[in-house]
Amino acid sequence: MAHDEGARVFEHSTSFDRPWGEVSSAFFDRYPNPNAGHVMTVDTVEQYVKDGKLYTTRLIQKASTLDRFTSFLRLPTKPVFVTETSVVDPLSEQLWVKQENINHTKFGKCVESLQYRRENIRETILERRATITATIGALKNLAASRFGERARGSDNGLRCVLGLIEGCNRKAS
Secondary structure, X not given: OOOXXXXXXXXXXXXXXXXXXXXXXXXXXXXXXXXXXXXXXXEEEEEEEEOOEEEEEEEEEEOOXXXXXXXXXXXXXXXXXXXXXXXXXXXXXXXXXXXXXXXXXXXXXXXXXEEEEEEEOOEEEEEEEEEEEXXXXXXXXXXXXXXXXXXXXXXXXXXXXXXXXXXXXXXXX
């Protein structure tokens, strides 16, 4: 596999103290949550079952992290559109997800792969890998440094949806 030397790779794994069925269901119901105020809309584009697996494609509209740069340059700000494709395999108790931005690609691209899998009857593991490329080195470094922060926020958002954070309010902040 070819590797883009200009790419930054982020890998992270985390554990959820809930059965895989709860975590995989909560994944599709994770918005709104207090850690996802940047998510504007989520639309299901396609969903079907084939060979006992659920395939879903969603379009997620997010506020752009480039807003500060574009406003400084007096350019109009545009939201980021992200495609999310997923496969749920209830037999192997795994959920695979791929997310990638489909606009702002002249500035950069972020491709994120997630795998949720059953560790045991009460625990689900998430393994995350993101590859970030950008045409401007400073932008790539900013995106990579913010990605870790956003990944932790995403994990905590899912914990909120699962009821693992006491007093967590599902409304977006």
